[in-house]
Amino acid sequence: MVICDMAMASDPIRDLRRITSAFMAMQRKAFTAQGPSADTRALILTELLPASGLSISDIAGRIGSDRPWVSQVVEQLRKEGLLERTQDEEDRRRVRVRLTPQGRRLAADLRMALTAELERLFAGIPAAQRPAAQAFLRLLAEAFDRTRSQPR
Helix, strand or coil, X not given: CCCCCXXXXXXXXXXXXXXXXXXXXXXXXXXXXXXXXXXXXXXXHXXXXXXXXXCHHHHHHHHCCCHHHHHHHHHHHHHCXXXXXXXXXXXXXXXXXXXXXXXXXXXXXXXXHHHHHHHHHHHCCCHHHHHHHHHHHHHHHHHHHHHHXXXX
């Protein structure tokens, strides 16, 4: 196990932590306009926006939360008419969660609010440096995708 002290962290690691923290705060700001405890609700809704249907375990893994909590929030969203649960056709033991039309509209609104915040952020990067920033972010996203798909 490697223990990484902030004082000893390399500049890229420290910068990534700053970026992550700032992004989480930006996301919370965009999402909490929807009400208290909106973070998890908004994360679930926006994760389902591009997906055709995810299991509770899939959602929990994507948002970095535990399965019982996600299941509880999904049930609240279902009662509000934002989600629907259906049995997985390939594995009858699994449940798939999908957005209802009302849930899809709300998820799209949430995603637009966060996108607007991110566009304001990118507008602050000098135009000549944006392609390099975009290329780096693409590499970083691909690295995250690779590590996300690997077992720990």
